[in-house]
Amino acid sequence: MEIKFSERAKQVSNTATREILKVTEKPEIISFAGGLPAPELFPVEEIKAACEAVLNESGEQALQYSTTEGYLPLRQAIADRMEAIGIETTTDNLLVITGSQQGLDLTGKLFLDEGDTVICESPTYLAAINAFKTYNPNFVEVPMDEEGMIMEELEQTLQASPAAKFIYTIPDFQNPTGRTMNLERRKKMVELANRYNMIIVEDNPYGAVRFAGEALPPVKHFDTEGRVVYLSTFSKIFAPGLRLGWICANKALLEKYVAFKQAADLHTDTFAQRITAKYIELFDMEAHIQKIKAVYLSRREKMMECIKSFFPKEIRHSAPEGGLFIWIELPEQIDSQDLFDECLKNNVAFVPGKPFFPNSARNNTFRLNYSNMPEDRIVKGMKP
Amino acid sequence: MEIKFSERAKQVSNTATREILKVTEKPEIISFAGGLPAPELFPVEEIKAACEAVLNESGEQALQYSTTEGYLPLRQAIADRMEAIGIETTTDNLLVITGSQQGLDLTGKLFLDEGDTVICESPTYLAAINAFKTYNPNFVEVPMDEEGMIMEELEQTLQASPAAKFIYTIPDFQNPTGRTMNLERRKKMVELANRYNMIIVEDNPYGAVRFAGEALPPVKHFDTEGRVVYLSTFSKIFAPGLRLGWICANKALLEKYVAFKQAADLHTDTFAQRITAKYIELFDMEAHIQKIKAVYLSRREKMMECIKSFFPKEIRHSAPEGGLFIWIELPEQIDSQDLFDECLKNNVAFVPGKPFFPNSARNNTFRLNYSNMPEDRIVKGMKP
Numbered sequence: 001m002e003i004k005f006s007e008r009a010k011q012v013s014n015t016a017t018r019e020i021l022k023v024t025e026k027p028e029i030i031s032f033a034g035g036l037p038a039p040e041l042f043p044v045e046e047i048k049a050a051c052e053a054v055l056n057e058s059g060e061q062a063l064q065y066s067t068t069e070g071y072l073p074l075r076q077a078i079a080d081r082m083e084a085i086g087i088e089t090t091t092d093n094l095l096v097i098t099g100s101q102q103g104l105d106l107t108g109k110l111f112l113d114e115g116d117t118v119i120c121e122s123p124t125y126l127a128a129i130n131a132f133k134t135y136n137p138n139f140v141e142v143p144m145d146e147e148g149m150i151m152e153e154l155e156q157t158l159q160a161s162p163a164a165k166f167i168y169t170i171p172d173f174q175n176p177t178g179r180t181m182n183l184e185r186r187k188k189m190v191e192l193a194n195r196y197n198m199i200i201v202e203d204n205p206y207g208a209v210r211f212a213g214e215a216l217p218p219v220k221h222f223d224t225e226g227r228v229v230y231l232s233t234f235s236k237i238f239a240p241g242l243r244l245g246w247i248c249a250n251k252a253l254l255e256k257y258v259a260f261k262q263a264a265d266l267h268t269d270t271f272a273q274r275i276t277a278k279y280i281e282l283f284d285m286e287a288h289i290q291k292i293k294a295v296y297l298s299r300r301e302k303m304m305e306c307i308k309s310f311f312p313k314e315i316r317h318s319a320p321e322g323g324l325f326i327w328i329e330l331p332e333q334i335d336s337q338d339l340f341d342e343c344l345k346n347n348v349a350f351v352p353g354k355p356f357f358p359n360s361a362r363n364n365t366f367r368l369n370y371s372n373m374p375e376d377r378i379v380k381g382m383k384p
Numbered sequence: 385m386e387i388k389f390s391e392r393a394k395q396v397s398n399t400a401t402r403e404i405l406k407v408t409e410k411p412e413i414i415s416f417a418g419g420l421p422a423p424e425l426f427p428v429e430e431i432k433a434a435c436e437a438v439l440n441e442s443g444e445q446a447l448q449y450s451t452t453e454g455y456l457p458l459r460q461a462i463a464d465r466m467e468a469i470g471i472e473t474t475t476d477n478l479l480v481i482t483g484s485q486q487g488l489d490l491t492g493k494l495f496l497d498e499g500d501t502v503i504c505e506s507p508t509y510l511a512a513i514n515a516f517k518t519y520n521p522n523f524v525e526v527p528m529d530e531e532g533m534i535m536e537e538l539e540q541t542l543q544a545s546p547a548a549k550f551i552y553t554i555p556d557f558q559n560p561t562g563r564t565m566n567l568e569r570r571k572k573m574v575e576l577a578n579r580y581n582m583i584i585v586e587d588n589p590y591g592a593v594r595f596a597g598e599a600l601p602p603v604k605h606f607d608t609e610g611r612v613v614y615l616s617t618f619s620k621i622f623a624p625g626l627r628l629g630w631i632c633a634n635k636a637l638l639e640k641y642v643a644f645k646q647a648a649d650l651h652t653d654t655f656a657q658r659i660t661a662k663y664i665e666l667f668d669m670e671a672h673i674q675k676i677k678a679v680y681l682s683r684r685e686k687m688m689e690c691i692k693s694f695f696p697k698e699i700r701h702s703a704p705e706g707g708l709f710i711w712i713e714l715p716e717q718i719d720s721q722d723l724f725d726e727c728l729k730n731n732v733a734f735v736p737g738k739p740f741f742p743n744s745a746r747n748n749t750f751r752l753n754y755s756n757m758p759e760d761r762i763v764k765g766m767k768p
Contacts, residue, residue, distance in 0.1 A: 001609050002581065003636060004549055006519070009494045012643045036449055044443030051435040059428030063623035065420055098482050098627075098649040105648045109518065110393045131647045134493065135390070165388055197386065225385050239447035241654030243482075252387060259396045263515045264489045265482040269653045270625030 007114075008134055020340075024349040030381035033349040035175065035324050036372040041292055042239055043283065050278040054271070062274045068262040070096025070246075071273040077280045078246050085207065086221040087230065089248050095257050096268045100205055100233040100245030102261070104131035107166070107201055107229065109260045110253070112137045117164035119157055119198075121149050123327075123356035123365070125175040128168060128203065139358035140164065146318065148174070148181025151188045158196040166199035166229075171219055172207035173323025176356045176367035180321060183216050190222040199253075200228045205245075208237050208289055210322035211297035226250030234276055236324070237289050242272040296324070299370040299378060306382035324371040327353075329364060336366040348381045391498075392518055404724075408733040414765035417733040419559065419708050420756040422683075425676055426623055427667070434662040438655070446658045452646040454480025454630075455657040461664045462630050469591065470605040471614065473632050479641050480652045484589055484617040484629030486645070488515035491550070491585055491613065493644045494637070496521045501548035503541055503582075505533050507711075507740035507749070509559040512552060512587065523742035524548065530702065532558070532565025535572045542580040550583035550613075555603055556591035557707025560740045560751035564705060567600050574606040583637075584612045589629075592621050592673055594706035595681035610634030618660060620708070621673050626656040677706075683754040683762060684710070690766035708755040711737075713748060720750040732765045 024031040054062050069075070075091040082089050097103050104127070112118070112135035120128070122141030129139070140161055142153045149169060158164070167189065171181040181189075193200050202219045220228040226249075233245035247257055261267075279285065303326060307317055316329040330336060336352040343349065353365030370378060408415040438446050453459070459475040466473050481487050488511070496502070496519035504512070506525030513523070524545055526537045533553060542548070553573065555565040565573075577584050586603045604612040610633075617629035631641055645651075663669065687710060691701055700713040714720060720736040727733065737749030754762060 001611060003583070004495065004547075004581075005640065006493065006495050006497045006500070006549075008497075009640050009644070012640060012647075034449070039444035039448045042444055042447040044439050044447070047443075047447065048436060048439045051439070052432060055428050055432045055435070059431075060423035060426055063426040063428070063431065063625040064423045065418070065619075065624045098653075101647075102649045109390065111388065111390050113390045113392075116390070127647070127650070134644065134647050163388075165390075197388075199387070227385060235449075239655075240449045241447040243649060243651070243653045256389065256393050256396060260393070260518065263396075263485075263511070263518050264648065265486045265627060266511070267627070269482075269627045269656055271623075271656065272653055 008136055011136070012134070020349070020351060023344065029347050029349050030373060030377050031349045032368045032370065032373065032381060033351050034372060035369055037236055037240060037292070038295055038371055041295060043279070043288055046279060046283045047239065047275060050275045050282060053282065054274045054278050058274065062271045064270065066267050066270040068258050068267045070094070070268060071270065071277060074273045074277040077277055082248060085215070086217040087248065093248055093250065093254055095247045095254055095261060096273060097245045097247055097261060098265060098268050099235060099240070099243040100203065100231045101127060101131065102264070103231040103245055103247050104128050104203070105134065106247070106257050106260050106264065108132045108135040110256050111165040111199065117161045118166060118168055119154070119161065119164050120168040120358065121170065121174060123176055123353060124168065124358070125170060125203065126355040129355070129358045137165070141357065141359055144177065144179060146179055148179055148185050149189070151185050151192065154189065155192055158192060158198065162196060164198065166201050167193065168201045168203065169219065170203045172204055172216070173209070173320050173325070175206070175323070176325055176351070176353070177327040178318040178320030178323055178325045179327070180216065186216065186219050187222050189219055190224070190228065193227055194225055198227070201231065202228055203231045205233045205236050206323035207232070209293060209296060209324070211293040211300070213321035220248070229253060237285070237292065238276060238279070242269070242276065244268065244272055244276055296371050299373070299375060300326070302375045302378045303368065303370040303382065306379060310382055310384055324369050326368045326370065328366050328368060332364050335363045337363065339366070392520055395520070396518070404733070404735060407728065413731050413733050414757060414761050415733045416752045416754070416757065416765060417735050418756060419753055421620055421624060421676070422679055422755055425679060427663070427672055430663060430667045431623065431659060434659045434666060437666065438658045438662050442658065446655045448654065450651050450654040452642050452651045454478070454652060455654065455661060458657045458661040461661055466632060469599070470601040471632065477632055477634065477638055479631045479638055479645060480657060481629045481631055481645060482649060482652050483619060483624070483627040484587065484615045485511060485515065486648070487615040487629055487631050488512050488587070489518065490631070490641050490644050490648065492516045492519040494640050495549040495583065501545045502550060502552055503538070503545065503548050504552040504742065505554065505558065507560055507737060508552065508742070509554060509587065510739040513739070513742045521549070525741065525743055528561065528563060530563055532563055532569050533573070535569050535576065538573065539576055542576060542582065546580060548582065550585050551577065552585045552587065553603065554587045556588055556600070557593070557704050557709070559590070559707070560709055560735070560737070561711040562702040562704030562707055562709045563711070564600065570600065570603045571606050573603055574608070574612065577611055578609055582611070585615065586612055587615045589617045589620050590707035591616070593677060593680060595677040595684070597705035604632070613637060621669070621676065622660060622663070626653070626660065628652065628656055628660055680708070680755050683757070683759060686759045686762045687752065687754040687766065690763060694766055694768055708753050710752045710754065712750050712752060716748050719747045721747065723750070
């Protein structure tokens with residue numbers, strides 16, 4: 001049987017990364033590969049209480065179909081969170097989505113025809129690359145340094161690609177590098193977007209998990225023309241299994257997102273939305289986030305110590321003040337895939353850098369995750 | 385600001401139907417419009433027990449990221465359900481999705497390039513039309529009678545459109561007509577698909593809710609070449625708010641579905657999957673479905689009585705043996721939109737037929753839902 005796939009389906013394949021992550025799920029592996037939160041911090045008892053309250057108070061509504069936009073009290077709680085970080089918004093500008101990953105897919109749908117250009121950081125989040133790739137765009141990678149995307153490089157890219165559809169950025173504790181864009185560049189990015197009529201897609205899953213240094217306002221804080229689409233999620237501060245994210249965007253954009261969301265899965269899990277809203281009502285989410293930060297700080301400290309003690313001096317690494325990842329740069333001639341193969345023989349895993357580059361990869365790089373392993377296993381896995 | 389949308393986004397709009405459904409959510413409205421299950425039948429207490437058991441036994445796993453394919457014990461329970469209706473399958477051929485609506489979107493992604501042809505029943509499910517429309521196909525509608533899609537018409541369509549990508553069918557208690565495809569036609573459809581190298585997408589959300597007559601094997605039961613993609617859901621037999629559906633397909637197809645699912649939302653809500661698996665383990669889902677059937681049968685009986693007593697004799701209607709909907713055909717010259725406007729003045733709503741036809745609508749039709757209204761309100765709403 002010859003199957004008549006779409007052009008996009010002919011190009012999709014089970015990624016090498018997916019295979020890597022499958023290998024690393026084995027319990028004997030010390031994995032610095034995935035981007036998983038520490039499950040021992042999940043507020044299981046509190047969620048049990050929230051489930052019971054929701055089912056007692058509104059069982060019928062909690063299990064029924066609901067509106068595409070999302071549960072209003074949850075959207076209000078999200079609006080409050082947004083205001084606290086410097087984004088003035090109302091529930092009318094918020095759409096609850098099935099994890100912020102869905103925001104990436106919907107963004108591709110909204111903006112990308114085949115051959116369109118996406119401007120992104122180099123490297124960038126691999127599952128964003130995969131989501132956008134569904135719509136067959138070209139990627140233009142803008143170089144970064146430790147302060148985030150370099151604005152002179154971005155401006156040259158905008159001049160060279162004026163028809164590009166959007167700039168995709170993860171300004172806080174970027175995946176995979178852990179780097180944070182500095183304040184001046186945030187302002188500059190909006191200024192450039194205004195000048196070149198560009199949409200900015202600000203993906204911010206990690207911003208709430210800052211455990212050191214000063215918080216910076218999100219890029220959307222500087223948005224005067226409604227051209228920043230802001231994506232975030234409860235996955236890193238509450239429970240990723242519930243698949244709850246959100247989009248904050250101006251009305252002309254949000255209406256299209258709502259229409260595509262409805263076609264994609266009607267609406268986000270009603271029960272998960274109500275559990276989360278109830279948790280926020282009954283418990284102290286900020287106190288819970290403080291606990292997460294304290295643990296991730298210790299784990300990052302431990303991993304940085306190990307890098308300093310055990311890694312050769314010529315290796316470069318990022319020094320994240322939050323989030324889940326450290327980025328390693330090896331000398332040019334070393335391929336991190338070879339290193340991966342070696343480490344796996346010793347039951348240690350990470351993600352080689354290649355899949356984070358949409359075009360030509362810098363193979364001497366890799367990503368380390370510290371949030372998902374206790375300190376003793378970090379030491380055991382990092383030690384030569 | 386001029387936004388550079390994709391071509392598909394320029395065409396999408398908030399559908400008239402969505403606006404209708406919003407109006408009908410007001411509590412004073414007697415609504416025969418939506419396709420909502422009866423919420424008073426949701427097993428709220430049992431779900432509470434399932435939540436507690438899941439969080440006690442495996443809280444950390446239930447709230448964590450999980451595999452794209454879905455929770456294995458749930459896939460096993462689905463495989464058992466499939467076997468009971470005559471589809472031999474294993475968990476390897478099953479993917480858990482965010483409601484069967486997501487299966488429609490992923491099907492569009494998998495098969496449809498711009499201008500491709502989808503063959504469907506006339507009329508057909510409006511949210512399937514919307515999901516496929518995202519990928520800008522053409523629709524060819526095949527006429528139905530009370531026994532489902534007419535096979536002679538299908539064969540002519542296949543001859544005229546040999547490059548069509550797939551046949552979309554809802555064989556059991558079709559949405560919107562409530563009609564069921566007879567046994568001979570099911571066999572014939574597979575035979576034609578084999579001869580014309582066509583994929584069949586069998587959408588079967590209602591098959592488990594048969595309250596009269598003899599169950600028929602699904603179209604996929606007759607599939608010898610792995611060309612039937614079967615979609616179903618827990619929404620009509622358990623709780624739609626949890627957004628749990630599944631795809632059963634051969635491996636070459638399922639791998640692509642998995643890759644696109646991962647790009648779309650990583651995986652389906654872990655907690656919802658485990659709650660449902662636990663419910664199936666602890667309680668008797670079949671007994672629960674029997675309760676649903678008994679209530680829907682009474683409501684359909686009541687609505688049929690009302691049609692006989694109150695509607696003019698020249699009106700034609702379907703007589704479903706299951707599912708949620710009755711289809712009404714008015715004399716040619718009457719536009720059901722006018723009737724809708726009249727009824728809404730009296731706080732009664734339904735869905736005019738137009739959005740169920742992807743091309744040229746038969747405006748003298750409309751859809752009635754009986755599952756979501758108690759009998760006294762059915763009588764009140766149907767009475768002149």
